[in-house]
Amino acid sequence: xxxxxxxxxxxxxxxxxxxxxxxxxxxxxxxxxxxxxxxxxxxxxxxxxxxxxxxxxxxxxxxxxxxxxxxxxxxxxxxxxxxxxxxxxxxxxxxxxxxxxxxxxxxxxxxxxxxxxxxxxxxxxxxxxxxxxxxxxxxxxxxxxxxxxxxxxxxxxxxxxxxxxxxxxxxxxxxxxxxxxxxxxxxxxxxxxxxxxxxxxxxxxxxxxxxxxxxxxxxxxxxxxxxxxxxxxxxxxxxxxxxxxxxxxxxxxxxxxxxxxxxxxxxxxxxxxxxxxxxxxxxxxxxxxxxxxxxxxxxxxxxxxxxxxxxxxxxxxxxxxxxxxxxxxxxxxxxxxxxxxxxxxxxxxxxxxxxxxxxxxxxxxxxxxxxxxxxxxxxxxxxxxxxxxxxxxxxxx
Amino acid sequence: xxxxxxxxxxxxxxxxxxxxxxxxxxxxxxxxxxxxxxxxxxxxxxxxxxxxxxxxxxxxxxxxxxxxxxxxxxxxxxxxxxxxxxxxxxxxxxxxxxxxxxxxxxxxxxxxxxxxxxxxxxxxxxxxxxxxxxxxxxxxxxxxxxxxxxxxxxxxxxxxxxxxxxxxxxxxxxxxxxxxxxxxxxxxxxxxxxxxxxxxxxxxxxxxxxxxxxxxxxxxxxxxxxxxxxxxxxxxxxxxxxxxxxxxxxxxxxxxxxxxxxxxxxxxxxxxxxxxxxxxxxxxxxxxxxxxxxxxxxxxxxxxxxxxxxxxxxxxxxxxxxxxxxxxxxxxxxxxxxxxxxxxxxxxxxxxxxxxxxxxxxxxxxxxxxxxxxxxxxxxxxxxxxxxxxxxxxxxx
Numbered sequence: 001x002x003x004x005x006x007x008x009x010x011x012x013x014x015x016x017x018x019x020x021x022x023x024x025x026x027x028x029x030x031x032x033x034x035x036x037x038x039x040x041x042x043x044x045x046x047x048x049x050x051x052x053x054x055x056x057x058x059x060x061x062x063x064x065x066x067x068x069x070x071x072x073x074x075x076x077x078x079x080x081x082x083x084x085x086x087x088x089x090x091x092x093x094x095x096x097x098x099x100x101x102x103x104x105x106x107x108x109x110x111x112x113x114x115x116x117x118x119x120x121x122x123x124x125x126x127x128x129x130x131x132x133x134x135x136x137x138x139x140x141x142x143x144x145x146x147x148x149x150x151x152x153x154x155x156x157x158x159x160x161x162x163x164x165x166x167x168x169x170x171x172x173x174x175x176x177x178x179x180x181x182x183x184x185x186x187x188x189x190x191x192x193x194x195x196x197x198x199x200x201x202x203x204x205x206x207x208x209x210x211x212x213x214x215x216x217x218x219x220x221x222x223x224x225x226x227x228x229x230x231x232x233x234x235x236x237x238x239x240x241x242x243x244x245x246x247x248x249x250x251x252x253x254x255x256x257x258x259x260x261x262x263x264x265x266x267x268x269x270x271x272x273x274x275x276x277x278x279x280x281x282x283x284x285x286x287x288x289x290x291x292x293x294x295x296x297x298x299x300x301x302x303x304x305x306x307x308x309x310x311x312x313x314x315x316x317x318x319x320x321x322x323x324x325x326x327x328x329x330x331x332x333x334x335x336x337x338x339x340x341x342x343x344x345x346x347x348x349x350x351x352x353x354x355x356x357x358x359x360x361x362x363x364x365x366x367x368x369x370x371x372x373x374x375x376x377x378x379x380x381x382x383x384x385x386x387x388x389x390x391x392x393x394x395x396x397x
Numbered sequence: 398x399x400x401x402x403x404x405x406x407x408x409x410x411x412x413x414x415x416x417x418x419x420x421x422x423x424x425x426x427x428x429x430x431x432x433x434x435x436x437x438x439x440x441x442x443x444x445x446x447x448x449x450x451x452x453x454x455x456x457x458x459x460x461x462x463x464x465x466x467x468x469x470x471x472x473x474x475x476x477x478x479x480x481x482x483x484x485x486x487x488x489x490x491x492x493x494x495x496x497x498x499x500x501x502x503x504x505x506x507x508x509x510x511x512x513x514x515x516x517x518x519x520x521x522x523x524x525x526x527x528x529x530x531x532x533x534x535x536x537x538x539x540x541x542x543x544x545x546x547x548x549x550x551x552x553x554x555x556x557x558x559x560x561x562x563x564x565x566x567x568x569x570x571x572x573x574x575x576x577x578x579x580x581x582x583x584x585x586x587x588x589x590x591x592x593x594x595x596x597x598x599x600x601x602x603x604x605x606x607x608x609x610x611x612x613x614x615x616x617x618x619x620x621x622x623x624x625x626x627x628x629x630x631x632x633x634x635x636x637x638x639x640x641x642x643x644x645x646x647x648x649x650x651x652x653x654x655x656x657x658x659x660x661x662x663x664x665x666x667x668x669x670x671x672x673x674x675x676x677x678x679x680x681x682x683x684x685x686x687x688x689x690x691x692x693x694x695x696x697x698x699x700x701x702x703x704x705x706x707x708x709x710x711x712x713x714x715x716x717x718x719x720x721x722x723x724x725x726x727x728x729x730x731x732x733x734x735x736x737x738x739x740x741x742x743x744x745x746x747x748x749x750x751x752x753x754x755x756x757x758x759x760x761x762x763x764x765x766x767x768x769x770x771x772x773x774x775x776x777x778x779x780x781x782x783x784x785x786x787x788x789x790x791x792x793x794x
Contacts, residue, residue: 004506008659058444059435104663130664263405266527275672
């Protein structure tokens with residue numbers, strides 16, 4: 001029988017798969033997914049855009065493209081990113097097969113088995129999986145409501161050998177929901193400037209802000225372009241057009257880009273031309289900008305409904321805060337409560353969520369849970385949240 | 398500054414990129430690409446199929462799907478593969494982001510840095526890149542007109558430690574163009590049965606046969622299902638629908654599938670739902686079957702034109718054989734001739750191809766070259782081949 005490589009033997013199939021099959025059952029209300037709202041996808045608009053393309057472009061949709069991405073999308077995406085103040089011209093842009101691929105390529109570019117990397121706790125599960133697949137020793141630093149804990153981060157950066165990078169999601173964090181404060185972002189930059197540790201800045205949710213007043217806080221660190229910090233900025237079309245397109249991007253300094261492009265050649269040759277053509281048309285026509293405004297409003301409404309329901313039904317020993325954008329609300333239970341027990345009771349009652357330990361690289365913190373509000377109808381939110389609240393109460397007796 | 402991982406430092410940017418940018422120049426006739434014919438893509442047919450989908454399916458095209466692939470495509474592709482006699486039910490099927498991703502996942506599943514793997518010489522460059530990215534020591538075994546050299550293969554399989562797998566492309570080989578003989582296939586199976594070495598059987602071109610009489614020889618080893626050999630069968634929609642969809646597949650025994658699915662989760666979460674929905678409709682409607690018949694005839698015509706031109710213009714010290722399917726003709730020059738010199742002269746004259754050393758894992762064989770006929774008009778073939786022939790003659794003086 002075949003013998004497998006060491007790094008893959010260390011990967012474990014997560015409970016996420018079982019959860020997702022539960023979540024697709026019609027009799028279960030799911031707050032588990034990280035999926036955009038199914039009912040909001042711009043189906044008609046994309047269909048019309050595709051029809052209007054010229055024959056040459058349609059043929060390009062069927063053909064291989066350059067590993068870095070189709071020139072037309074490189075151009076239009078550059079415009080989209082420059083509007084956020086991102087220094088595209090002094091870096092290199094790689095179109096990736098979802099931003100998950102960008103994280104995977106960066107992991108392979110930087111990590112030799114056993115290397116230490118730093119993340120936040122909680123942390124996006126796809127990032128943990130990508131870093132682990134490269135053999136990393138993943139260490140997490142707690143978040144509070146303003147961002148990463150600077151004191152703990154400083155301690156970790158001072159240990160030798162130095163970590164290969166820090167991975168952070170400062171804007172509407174998955175799963176913590178938070179938006180970094182200006183002050184914390186500046187502290188983070190200052191700390192990194194004193195080290196040679198690159199930053200992977202994941203900005204998959206930044207466009208989904210609810211309040212105009214937050215826009216200054218949403219300025220990416222990559223756009224601030226601080227001296228002496230290699231920032232690898234990743235983003236995605238998944239939340240602003242559709243994850244089924246499998247398109248994301250990496251904006252990085254030339255030497256890092258070069259390694260990632262080489263690795264992408266051997267990973268999947270190029271990202272899907274078919275959906276690149278669509279994404280390009282969606283940017284150029286202004287359709288994508290309009291769609292983002294639509295979902296922003298819809299998600300704000302759903303978030304408001306969920307926070308109202310949580311306020312009404314949750315016991316006051318559960319910690320959480322109102323989302324200012326993105327998809328998620330993070331609940332912190334009393335220390336002695338295991339969210340896995342809550343999940344069990346919730347499933348019996350007909351609702352699911354994801355336990356916090358799923359997002360814990362160390363797998364030791366059991367008393368938190370993630371709720372997603374973006375892919376639920378008002379009726380589901382109003383019916384489902386009391387079930388979750390009851391499951392919590394039942395476990396806290 | 399950032400420090401990169403060891404395996405990525407060993408990867409070199411290939412000359413292929415420069416060649417491809419040459420190949421896209423309008424004043425250059427390119428026989429270099431591995432691209433399907435641009436003029437034959439079923440643009441109109443796919444557009445109509447997409448229009449006719451119901452709203453639920455269209456929405457699924459925008460959403461995340463399961464890592465293994467959308468259930469509808471799992472089902473229709475199973476039917477397509479079972480018609481080839483493949484044992485889908487007793488294995489597991491993974492939809493991948495092109496078959497390049499299948500090779501990449503298998504490489505990561507099996508290879509620890511320094512592990513030896515066996516391939517053919519010449520060998521598909523994407524496979525070499527994927528195996529190298531995983532840190533493999535890639536050893537190649539020569540092909541003749543009937544398949545892999547069994548004696549050399551036996552010697553290599555007997556060396557310890559055992560190679561992690563053998564990678565082979567028995568059907569219209571890229572770049573060698575050959576189709577394994579029945580006899581050689583059976584010898585290969587017998588040899589592998591005496592070892593524990595898994596076979597990666599790449600069947601990206603098998604549907605593109607020119608002669609009904611060859612169909613028995615096209616029966617995959619995976620379909621023969623020999624006792625005691627773990628066969629990982631890879632295939633692709635790239636040549637039978639369009640590479641821009643970035644869809645391929647892996648059919649493998651459960652334990653191997655499991656590792657690859659885990660790795661895919663961290664690689665790109667899932668393949669593009671958008672193009673999976675299209676591929677599914679293309680299979681179910683019968684459109685894909687009809688398209689394959691169309692391109693089979695068109696490629697046969699182009700191949701016939703190129704072989705006629707080669708017969709007319711090539712000096713008789715150049716070895717080559719008539720293709721029986723697929724995309725490629727492989728030319729063997731006299732030993733002392735370096736195909737890189739021929740390429741230089743050909744580019745000056747206005748035509749490009751890929752040198753054989755590109756497909757040589759050891760990088761030592763310089764006297765071969767690959768011509769592709771599939772993406773050229775008759776006029777380009779008739780104008781371009783004399784330029785190539787003259788470049789060869791000029792180097793052989």
